[in-house]
Each structure stands twice: as structure tokens, then as C-alpha cells.
Amino acid sequence: MSVVAQDVEAPLAVGRNRRFRLLRKRFLRRPMAVAGLVVVLGFVIMAIFAPLLAPYSAGHTDFNAVLAHPSSKHLLGTDDLGHDVLSRLIWGARASMLVGVLSTVLAMVVAVPIGMLAGYYRGWLDTVVARMTDVLLAFPFLILAVGLAAILGPSLMNATLALGIGTVPVFIRIARGETLALREEDYVPAAVLNGANDATIIFRHILPNMTNTLLVQATLTIPAAIVGEAILSFLGLGVQPPASSWGTMLQEAEPYLTQAPRLAVYPGLAIVFAALAFNVLGDGLRDILDPRTTR
């Protein structure tokens, strides 16, 4: 056959670059999403570089300055034990980010395969998985997490585990629903007719098509887990002293609410900002990744 076309030498993966540039352009048009990303990155950097950024260690006590007002030595003041509040806030970001991200990753790793298998193979497996998901979703998320954390015992790892398990049904439902829809796409039989087996269909054709949805859902479950961690720690089921987390800080501030309300305000603001930033970022991602979006 004769070759009609003149080949144009082009760099590799030009399509990928073009798509990325388009997404970046759309993202930059959304100031809220950009602000969300900046705040999220700020907290992440804070968590990673806590030892460098924090003026003191989380457990450092300065008995000469108990319940001290903000000063040049302690920028945000100190608490009842003379802990530097700024330092504890920075170290606390570590616990919060860790719990938020890890519990979500954990939930996804467990839930996505289960949901996809149920949605792909249907039958009794699907019925069992769907009904169990319904039962778990009937429990309020926090009650479930508190219950689990109480059973597992108080520690940061167990709080992560409890919050992760609490998030599992959400991801099962999403993965199952997406799989149910995606397996009906025309490219699935097309792949079958090209000799693809079930594993290829599930992992190469269905999973990549739901990553957008999973990513957006993750930005919604991470803040839920951050708030969840704060609540568990507040209840004494999370991070144990002298380690710090925003929830433990709130708990420790509680007896001094009238004397030194700022002790509760700072970690409270941190929680609000972190959760809000993830949510706003998620909204932005959802908008730009939606193929129907035009601007």
C-alpha cells in the first residue's frame, strides 16, 4: 500500500503534554482551587519538614513560661505545661496529614479491588458486598470510627486504621458503581475481542477510567479523616501525649477555655483550614477533570 502521509517528526508523548497543559490552564482559572492547593501544599511541607520548621520539639516544656502570651520567644504562646504552641501545631500537622492520607490510601487499597470485583462479576459476590456496604454505611462514620478505635486501643496507628475502615464502604460503593457503568462501555467488548482476559479488562481498561473519580473522592475523605483524627484524639483515642496532634491540643485546651481561649483557637483554625483546603481542591479537580467542562 502506498504511503500517502508525510511523516512529521514529533517529540514523544505530545498528546499527553497537550492534555496536561489544558488541565493546568483550566486549573489556573479557578482561584479557589489554586488557593486550596497552596494551603494543602503548605500543610504537607509543614508535616514533612516539621523538625526543621518547629522552634522546639513537641514535648519541650518551658516551665518559666506557662500559659504565656505570644512573644518573640513563643510566637503563639505556650500551654499549661509550657509547651510551645507553634511547635506543637507544626508537629501536629504531621499526625493530621499522616492520618488523613494514610487512612484514605488504606481504604482505597482495600475497597477498590473489592468494589471492582463485585461490579465486574456481579452475581452473589456483588449482592453480598453491596448489602454489607449498605449496613456499614448505615452507621455514622464517626460512631463507627470511635467504636473501632475503642476496640483497637488508643494510638495513632489504630486511629488511622479505624478511620480507614470507616471509609472503606464509601470507596467500595464508588468503585462498584463506576465498574458497573464502565463495563458496559464499547471498548470493553472491543478489548475482549482482541483477546484480553478479565484481569486486563479490570486493571487496564476499567481502573484507569475511574481514577478521576477516586482522586476527587480522596480529597473529600482526607479532610473527613483529619477531622476524625481530631475527634478521636480529643476523646483520648488517638495520639498519645507527649506527641502532638491538633485534636490532642484541643483536648488539652479545653480546661483553659475561659483563661486562654487562643489555645483552642489555633488548632481549631488549623483543622478548619486543612479540611477546607482539601475540599476546595477536590471541587476544583472535579470540575477540571469533567470532560464536559469547556473552560
Add this chain to the structure above:
Amino acid sequence: MSAEPLLEVNDLSVRFETDEGPLQAVDRVSFALAPREVLGIVGESGCGKSVTCMSLVRLLPETARVSGSVVFDGVDLLALGMRRLQRVRGRQISYIFQEPMTSLNPVFTVGDQIGEVLRRHLGLSRRAARRRVVELLELVRIPAPKRRVDEFPHQLSGGMRQRVMIAMALACDPKVLIADEPTTALDVTIQAGILDLMREVREELGTAIILVTHNLGVVADIADRVIVMYAGRKVEEAASEELFAAPQHPYTVGLLGAIPRPGERRERLEEIPGRVPAVAAPLQRCVFADRCRYSDEVTLTQIPELRPVRPGHLVACFHPESERVAAA
């Protein structure tokens, strides 16, 4: 075309158990496909032509009850184990769908998708697969293949996507290509290009093609032999020119009468009254009887078996055109 058939279909029947009761989609259809042959299967929507093709490669849902045999290369595909079937699909028998717009996975580049087939069946390395993909894109006449190989499906037009689908189907140099209405979703000018391409594929690569369509023009253009299906049954089979010159079954005559011809002014195109019946179980009469102007006692009580009216021209009718003309 008298060589050993490449693909032989014997008494293929497909039943669906639906909520509204059983449905006989295909009823004892037999045919053979010779090497390098283009076989057209035509009929109205719902006549069982797509179901027939899908059952050849076992793509039907589990609710389908398939019987008969599909012998390819000495083995019955209907009895083959899953793993061996997966080695036949895409390697020796390829399939092109009607919908090029949605048959490509939107998250992978063209190169990745075609390359996947090559790596799976031929064990090519990533590099070798990519080189071969560029060749394939050239083969199906996609301009600037080195650029297109890295593009995503949404960056291509419908005609281009169908060319990509054909490239993917041809990737492993299959012996049989099943094309299920490959041009229906496309523009007329694009259709002609795709048909030219399929003709070239047959000439250059020697691939036998089963072409399913409801467009008789397409069949006349490219097919060597044509099967006419009606309500799940094969009602007529003949060489392409023969079928258009001397159609025997009243249904085929009706189909040909419903094609507009330029230069011929008529108030209204002839149509076939009624519609294709949904058949719950094999009827003990001619399936076309209630729409046929020649139906009588015999057509309503007996099944017309396929019989030759001329060498190579089979028809399932008690009153084929040639005999009525002779009697008159």
C-alpha cells in the same frame, strides 16, 4: 473460492431467555467462509445478523443459549476453553464494531491501545510494538502516523478512529476479520474510504472478511457472496452479482425494491409491509409468510428448507422468483 473453507458454521442457533419469555434470535444458520473471501450478511435490524457474528467469537451474554458448531482451523470455537479462545480472538479472528466513537478506551493513546494487542499476542517489546503500530497506522492510511500514535482517541475524528480500530484488528495479521456495520456510524464520504480500505486489506493481506450491514449498496460494492437473513433464518445465499441480478426470495426482492435509484422517479419507494417478527420458538412455517404477497396454505404449514435454484444460489422459499416466472 472452492478451497477448503476457513470458517465453517453449522446449524448455529441462539436463544435468549428474557424476562418476557424466550427469544429465538438465530435459527439453524449454516455457512462457510473461504480464504480471501468477502461474505456479506444483510438484513433488517433485529434479523439476527449481529447476534450471529457475536456468537462466532462467543461475545454473547451468559443468558444466550448457543448450539451448533463454528469450526475454525479444525477446532470448534463454541467448545473451546477460555484461554485458548483468548488466543484466537484478536490473533486469528478480529472484530470491528459499529461505534468507532466509543470503542477506543479514552485514557490511552492510540499507540498504547494497538500496542497492547501486539504485546499480548506476539510478545513484542514496547519499542517493537510502537514501531509496528506506526506501520499499521500507515497501512490504514492515517496521515502523520508518527504523531498520531501518541494521540488520544478524543483527538481523532470518527473516520480516523474507525481506521484505528481496523489497524488494531489487523495488528496480528488475522485470517478472518468480522466487521459489524463498520460504516454505519460514519459520513457517506468517510464510508467510501473505509470500504476502499477493507477491499485493500483483502487484496494485500488476503484476510477473509465477514461484513455485516443493512446497507445493500455496501454489500454490492465489496462482497463476493451475500447471505440474506430474516427473523433469525438464512433465507437466501448467492454470489453478489447473481443476487442483485436475479433475487429469488420475495424478501430479497422487497429489499432491493426499497432502494432509491437515481433517475427513476417514483411517488414512493416500495416497502415491505409489516415488520420483522420477534420469534419465541422456531416457527413451523415460513417466517416471512405474514408479510409475503405469495403466501398460501403451504407457507403457513411447512418450513421452507434451503434449496439450490441454481448452482451456488440457495433460497428458502416455496415460491422463488424464477419458478413463479416460469409458471406464469
